[in-house]
Amino acid sequence: MTQIISDTEQRADERESDRYGVDSNRGSTALEHTEVRATRDATICVVGLGYVGLPLAVGFARSNYRVIGYDVDDTTVERLQDGIDTTGDLSDAAVQDGDISYTTDASQIGEADYVIIAVPTPIDEDDRPNLDYIESAATTVGSKMEPGTTVVLESTVYPGATREVLLPALEDAADLTAGEDFFVGYSPERATPGDEEHGLEDVVKVVSGQNDRVLEEVATLYASVVDAGVHRAPSIEVAEACKVIENVQRDVNIALVNELARVFEELGLDTREVLEAAGTKWNFHGYRPGLVGGHCIPVDPYFFAHRAKRAGVDPELILTSRSVNESMPSHVAELTIKALNQCHKTLRESRVLVLGLTYKSDVGDIRSSKVADVVEHLREFDIDVEGYDPYADNDTVRDAFDIDVQESLSIDGFDAVLVATSHSEFDDLELDDVAAALDDDGALIDVAGSFDSDEAADAELVYRGL
Template identity: 70%
Template sequence: MTTTISDTEKQENEPASDQYSLQTDDDGTTIRHTDEQPPREATICVVGLGYVGLPLAVGFAQSNYRVVGYDVDESTVEQLQAGVDTTGDLSDESIQDGDISYTTDAAQINEADYVIIAVPTPIDDDDHPDLSYVEDAATTVGSKMDPGTTIVLESTVYPGSTRDVLVPALEDASGLTAGEDFFVGYSPERATPGDEEHGLSDVVKVVSGQNEKVLEDVASLYESIVDAGVHRAPSIEVAEASKVVENTQRDLNIAFVNELSMALERLDVDGQAVLEAAGTKWNFHDYRPGLVGGHCIPVDPYFLAYRSSKEGFEPELMQMSRKVNESVPDHVAELTIKALNECHKTLRDSRVLVLGLAYKPGVGDVRSSKVEAVIDTLQEYDIDIEGFDPFVDNETIEAQFGISAQERLEFEAFDAVMLATPHAEFEQLDLEAVASELAPDPALIDVTGALEADEATDAGFVYRRL
């Protein structure tokens, strides 16, 4: 099978020029070729061009591989072909940087020596893993790939999924045998949207393969693009489990501080001050309470719990942590209602402005934002709510949350402000100026405690935070 050239070979053959040329495929795909260094021998196909797959495709192209980016979403591919970064984490220039093409034509998969599958793995309404995207991708890849291809799954799955779900689908579609005619590895994604310090090349990559030879081949492939290096897991199942454990651990720790904040509130003790005091001990782990949204932390524990329960063991701590964190939106809504009551507001006549609707600061993704659950509860009390998020367009806000969205930030006549997602753009709010624009006796619900409590109370707010 085709192998990658080493960095030493690349440096020895690297010409001094830095010239690029543009060519167009028969299907209209624009490809940018670079003469900066000779092309590597392998062709990579990345299946799924979301926040995981697109940085991978770009990373390989920038390392001088020939890359095919495949996705079933015609709109996504059209934007990429037009030079538009669809993730917001790269740049319009970078997605055309190197020998890379974007396509919805599955036939181009057979050009690849390596196929990396990076498709979504959500949970269903019963909190069970939905691996249908993996199965569909495997069926497509299997029907197009040539013998000798190596397939690497990056999607988050429960231990055993690569062997029990991916491999059978590949074999059924291809008529080939894994380990003989094609080869399989697993490397869990560690993408962190909105975090410039922890991009693809900056984070150690866990890799695995169905045997030692495949493991070394997959490790060599990722070592060529990941500056931080790779960790060779002893089995595919270890690599699969490592991914869900990473985020399950975070879910457990956040659940503890969320429950702690609720308990200390009943005791009339400042939870944030408690965490600061406890944090002076050298081995105290610094976690803060908050809404747990996104595509990883509130999802991955279900993968591990599901697989464990299938083997007859119910992981109660994981499941309880999920229940605690899922209860936080209701608690935030309760804090808001209590603050409005303390301000002598009539709930059905109250107006609340929600600042930040994305699931985390610095991103515009609202698909798994827990702010939606907070808003839903408040609307049950006929509270009028508007929203503003500098990273999210108004059409998306109105469709996702069922509220009006502000074109520009205005505070006039609102009874309360909720800082739900503390984007950096909100850190410098002049609270005295904000309070002067609001209705008399306003409330400020600072969900994560991003603002100064004393400054808020001095400005005249009834202040609440987790």
């Protein structure tokens, strides 16, 4: 472990040892590792090498840290060892750059001054937070880490979970005391897959620690790799809460425009035209209707709602918004059925090509994609559904969606095209060509709002959009 404090700093530490609950006479012990270190000399272990953890590991390695990337998945680690970017958001060169080693050997965790935990935190079938991955990671880390280690959780949790779940699991596994023998902080991930303008270095990092000294240590660590700077939250709970409400806010606002879109449809109004007009006011927020998938927005509100209910508060607006957004796949399927009926198609004889199967534009991740729910609703009416996505892995899509997937785009012979995800590749589609390729009286269902309804009408397509 790294010790880089001066004699003057050591004397200051001795004067403050009682305040921090640390014995200043323990020699090379935990106190020395709570000092704000010359961070480039530290070793960092990132636990969990998914879309959050891998960019973290690469980011710290690029900043000249020694980095250990630990994951329990043998296949993931083997591919990373072979220099393959397993997220699709970095590059093969990036995962090979810097002093970074990828391993499934948990004993290497003990070499780290800092351990950053970035494991999934899903919800269960009853929409309750599942923190099993955090408990498992904490047990592994605790059993291997040395005294003086600082453990930082990045996974999304409800306010209070770091102290309630992570900290006791670490203490039990390590047989050490938090705040004396090791230290805990929380810094919520703000990863945005597929967004090159908002990577690790570009977004302000919220940091927190179990006491002021840990806070400064964690702030110094992240400030050394985040160009946008850090925000010091006054408590771990504030940092935990800020993460979940970032996505609660988005969920509520998207639910509002999704509900408005359904009303405008009945009123015969174009949602985009209404939003464009309203957007001329300086304080109108520019949200758009659509399917709400992914790893954050459909999940984080349930974390907050769970904690709110424990506090005796019924988060009605939050849960209603979730209900609205969860209803959108069936609404999109309904729009498709209406369009087919308007084209005088028999549903059980109809063929629909779905363009874009991932949860987000220009990314390859189909996990938590609500397009799968749209497909499921359509198939309930015996509609033949086929898919195409230039970013997703076709074999993975076939297994997950249970549909045929095109290797290259062909619209010939379908009755309708449903644009579910607005990949940039689809921007070049000419509606006249789409109409010509479809069977007579074809339909375009434009979930993403990628095309103009008047141009669709000019191409003699039946158009439906949100």
